[in-house]
Amino acid sequence: MKWIRQWWLQPDQYRWLSEYLSTSGLQPFARAIISIVTGVFGVVPIMMLWSPSGPHGTVGHAVAIGITVLCAGMALLWATHWPSQRQSELFTVGCNAGVTAGVLVAGDPLTGLLACTTFAPVAGYVALFHSSRLLLLTLANATLTTVASAGRVAMGGDVPLAVGHLLATAIVVLAVPFAGQVLMRLLTLDAMMSHTDPLTGLQNRRGFYRSILTLVPEPGNSPAPLTVSMVDLDGFKKVNDDHGHPTGDQILMAIADNLRRASPINSVVARVGGEEFLIADATDADSVPQAAEQILTAVSSTPWRVTASVGAATTTLVSPNGQAQELIDQLVERADAAMYEAKRAGGNQVCCKPATGVG
Incomplete structure (x- = not known):
């Protein structure tokens, strides 16, 4: 049965x-x-x-x-x-x-x-x-x-x-x-x-763009918030150089598990680069700072004390009428730019940006 x-x-x-x-x-x-x-x-x-x-x-x-x-x-x-x-x-x-x-x-x-x-x-x-x-x-x-x-x-x-x-x-x-x-x-x-990313079991970049469509409202439906967070580990190349790639892989797998547990149940979590992760969920603008801090905590709570720079971009999507891919690309670009601002500011911090003109 x-x-x-x-x-x-x-x-x-x-x-x-x-x-x-x-x-x-x-x-x-x-x-x-x-x-x-x-x-x-x-x-x-x-x-x-x-x-x-x-x-x-x-x-x-x-x-x-x-x-x-x-x-x-x-x-x-x-x-x-x-x-x-x-x-x-x-x-x-x-x-x-x-x-x-x-x-x-x-x-x-x-x-x-x-x-x-x-x-x-x-x-x-x-x-x-x-x-x-x-x-x-x-x-x-x-x-x-x-x-x-x-x-x-x-x-x-x-x-x-x-x-x-x-x-x-x-x-x-x-x-x-x-x-x-x-x-x-x-x-x-x-x-x-x-x-799927074979190391962490998370979505890869292609899987991220496929799965994020489940968070986009159908034409005619009510507007829905959408937040994309870009997570880049700080100084991870040095970690690999000092401890070796097998240890680096263990760290990536542990961080992936932590990010999966720290993200809302309907979110999309993906590894899109060597030490880069993307997270998409239906978080509204007011809740983004708290959600981003949870991401920082999820990364730093591993035994290796690795930190990350997090850039978050949020918007409200209003019936995109077939332009979902273009809107998502803009949102990811905003999140990526915000992440680099956080990294230039010293890392281990969050930068949040409203994705104006995306919704």
Whole structure:
């Protein structure tokens, strides 16, 4: 039962997978594939209007045309830009509604049952990009629609055909999201390997920029504070020269553990250089000085008494509308400049700067 609970509690992975595809250069390709597939599906209902097995009557024809218009709109959405998480969820709802409507208005019950296989790519998409809860809703809808379609075939007098196609459709619809979950696991492992610092287990620079997006508000949401702290160890080269690199590695691992424990639970902690760390969290401007002092304490509390210079920059992000990367870059630059001010002032201290013009 434990693995079922873990599967059920799996969070929505749309934002991090979107960033993973972006940093891997695969987002344009994925966007094109989804747009093309959605557009092709939209052609099918119109083509079926000329088939004896297609929808009959005014209602059936209206539904077919409506599905085509819906698919065209969704294909255009993917063709023009990468959707937000909310738009992706609505895309999933639209796909479910379109397939269900198309199946139910099919003139030939067997044609409707065969059309239920269209739920497979929809479920595969949800398995890759969204939560297990949304996947379960998609599979529940697919099951009810498929059973209803099989019932129509059985009522026509061919029960074995209905049962056979029901089982075959169920296998296809279930196999695709299962494969999607396996692929998701492989992508997660690859992301962990490519976004993690092997020495400390913290995020590396690439992982930092991927994970910090979870702190950025979606367009239309309420403004949210965001603080980035740059931490640079003071005189660490001398530590390595005096005690050797193995000891230096032990110090870095100990400091990494302390920074992880001293940071808020939803923060992003990364090692981005030899002795440089970046921390991002939703701390507001009033709390930044205290949070930065906690960082200093976390560094100096190791047995080697190493100190650090900390630069912090904070802002309030207001629905960045696709410019999140640029805003984060500005925030990191401000934090880096503040850190160098602290270092020039003698080190083992904090310099805080509001990141004006970033929010």
